[in-house]
Amino acid sequence: MIIFTSICTNYAHKARTLAESVKKNIPDAKFLVCLTEREVPKSMECPYFDEVILSKDMWEGNFNRYIYKHAIVEASTSVKGHFFKYIIEHYPNEDKFVYLDPDCFVYSDFVELRELLNTRPIVLCPHLLQPGNIDMELSSTAHGVYNLGFLAVNRSDEAIRFINWWADRLYLFCYDDIARGIFTDQKWIDLAPCFFDVEIFKHRGYDFATWSLLDCGMTEENGKFFVKGDPLRFIHFSGYGATIEKCMNDWLPEGDHPFRKLYSEYSKLHDKNNEDGVSKTPWSYSQYYSGEKIDDKLRVEYRKNNDVMFSIDDPFALNNNDVKKMLRLKKENNTSKVLNSLKDNGIKVTFSKILGHLKNKGK
Numbered sequence: 001m002i003i004f005t006s007i008c009t010n011y012a013h014k015a016r017t018l019a020e021s022v023k024k025n026i027p028d029a030k031f032l033v034c035l036t037e038r039e040v041p042k043s044m045e046c047p048y049f050d051e052v053i054l055s056k057d058m059w060e061g062n063f064n065r066y067i068y069k070h071a072i073v074e075a076s077t078s079v080k081g082h083f084f085k086y087i088i089e090h091y092p093n094e095d096k097f098v099y100l101d102p103d104c105f106v107y108s109d110f111v112e113l114r115e116l117l118n119t120r121p122i123v124l125c126p127h128l129l130q131p132g133n134i135d136m137e138l139s140s141t142a143h144g145v146y147n148l149g150f151l152a153v154n155r156s157d158e159a160i161r162f163i164n165w166w167a168d169r170l171y172l173f174c175y176d177d178i179a180r181g182i183f184t185d186q187k188w189i190d191l192a193p194c195f196f197d198v199e200i201f202k203h204r205g206y207d208f209a210t211w212s213l214l215d216c217g218m219t220e221e222n223g224k225f226f227v228k229g230d231p232l233r234f235i236h237f238s239g240y241g242a243t244i245e246k247c248m249n250d251w252l253p254e255g256d257h258p259f260r261k262l263y264s265e266y267s268k269l270h271d272k273n274n275e276d277g278v279s280k281t282p283w284s285y286s287q288y289y290s291g292e293k294i295d296d297k298l299r300v301e302y303r304k305n306n307d308v309m310f311s312i313d314d315p316f317a318l319n320n321n322d323v324k325k326m327l328r329l330k331k332e333n334n335t336s337k338v339l340n341s342l343k344d345n346g347i348k349v350t351f352s353k354i355l356g357h358l359k360n361k362g363k
Contacts, residue, residue, distance in 0.1 A: 001096040001114065002087055004032040005104075006076045009281040012043055013274035014102035014240075019048035020269070021106040021234075030094070034058070034083040036067065036075045038284040043276060055079045058086040068315040069303035070174065071296055072283050077148070077184040078174035081167030088155060088163070101149035104207075105266050106234045107225060112203055113152055113233075120199040121158035124189065125150050125207040133251070136211040142178050144186035146200075149236045150207045151189075162196045175303070204228050209236035210244050214251040218258045225258055237266055288316050295320045301327050 003022050007015050019031045031048060036055040044052050056063040059082060070078055080099060087097060096117045098110070116123055124146040128136055153159035169188045176184055192198050204227035208216070217228035225232035237244060248260060287293050298320060302309055308326050315323065 001026065001029045001098060001110075002032060002091060002094050003029045003098045003100060004034060004083065004087065005100055005102045006034040006036070006080050006083060007102050008036050008072055008076055008283050008285075009041055009043060010072075010279050010283065011076075011102045012046075012278045012281070013270065016046050016048065016273040017266070017269050018100060018102055018104050018106070019046060020273075022100075023048050025106045026109050029098075030091075032087065034076075034079055036079055036285065041281070043278045043281065053083075053086070055083070058083060062313065064314045064316055065309060065312060066171070067285055068294075069299050069309070071176070071299060072286065074174055074176055074184055075283075075285065077186075078170050080148075080151075080185055081163060081170045084153065084163045085160075085167055088153075088160065095155040097153050097155075099148075099151045100234065101236060101238070103237045103240055104149060104234050105237060105269075107232045107262075108205075110206075110233055111231075113201075113206065116199055116201065117152060117154040120197075121154055121156040122162050122192065122196055122198045123152040123201050124192065124198055125201050127209075127211050129202055129204060129212075130215070133211070133214040136214075139211070143183045144190055146186070146189045146192075147207055147209065147236065148184075148186040148189060149209070149238060150234075158197050162192060162198075165195065166192070203233070204230040205233040207234065207236050208232060210239045210247050213247050213259065216252075216259070220258045220261070225262065235262060235266070237263070237270075240270065285316075288319055290319060292319050298323050298327070 003026070005015050005018060015033055019033075022029055022031050030050045033044070033049050033052045034055055035044060035052050038054075038056070040052050040054060055067070059066070059079075067075055067078075084097060084099070087094075096114065098113070100106075113123065126145055127140045127143075127147045131137065153163060166185070166188060170185055173182050173188075174185055175182050181187060193200065204212075204217075208218075208227055212227075218232075219226050239247070244263065248257075248263070252259060302315070302323060305327060308323075312318070312326070
């Protein structure tokens with residue numbers, strides 16, 4: 001079994017914590033890190049990482065052109081589909097592949113998942129397994145029914161078909177843009193059970209998370225933890241810090257609770273793994289080669305304009321003013337073409353007509 005996570009260096013402390021828990025509880029698993037940085041820094045040296053692979057080194061095509069259009073969270077999620085393709089190809093003796101978000105922590109072996117992957121090609125966990133928390137129900141409709149902090153596939157034609165489809169969609173649209181129905185890599189997976197043979201895994205001990213806290217039924221028996229009778233396999237500490245602490249206050253009963261105990265223990269390991277301050281590491285793709293910080297508004301405009309995007313081999317060799325000029329020139333050229341087209345057809349040009357024409361053409 002291969003377990004991997006996808007990060008930028010500022011999440012190395014979380015990946016260290018996860019990897020240690022994997023090696024302790026699933027010792028036969030290989031743990032890989034997909035790192036979206038220009039180079040592998042010394043801070044990525046960790047005895048629990050079997051391999052650290054740069055996104056650019058496993059990519060097919062022009063990686064700089066692709067990654068420039070993404071903000072940091074979009075970036076580390078946008079490469080996940082291609083990394084699945086990479087490890088399936090480069091680890092031919094492995095037949096089970098599991099993605100975990102870096103803020104997950106493993107408490108026991110994945111007994112049920114191993115068995116499932118012997119026959120089921122794709123395994124997903126829903127955010128919610130019971131009604132009642134309307135805040136989280138609304139969040140699921142916006143962010144996705146299934147939580148992509150976890151995804152497992154086996155080596156099968158169906159799994160490869162799914163991964164290829166998902167990777168293609170992420171290549172085109174892996175943005176934090178809920179207004180357009182997109183939430184990074186996750187929202188796409190709402191469609192997966194419609195298109196592929198998917199196991200919707202409802203074991204409560206997998207992907208237990210912040211959104212699971214209300215009426216969770218977690219218990220501790222002889223040092224082992226259970227969620228309504230299901231043995232705890234891993235917790236996804238999504239929203240670590242203020243968000244989780246607020247949810248614990250809002251949704252857990254007062255007094256001692258197994259989750260509070262586990263959160264406290266996780267916090268100590270998490271903070272210990274950040275003693276070198278790695279969480280403050282700047283993202284290497286947040287700036288041009290010159291050191292100038294990239295204007296994130298430009299990223300958005302750049303990804304909307306395929307003509308400009310595919311005319312630049314390496315946007316990181318430019319600067320904000322260069323990119324602005326190229327986007328402005330393209331816009332002006334489009335407007336000029338519209339004007340000429342209207343004149344050629346004998347149409348009297350007015351400003352309102354230009355706007356109407358552009359709107360109709362989706363410009």
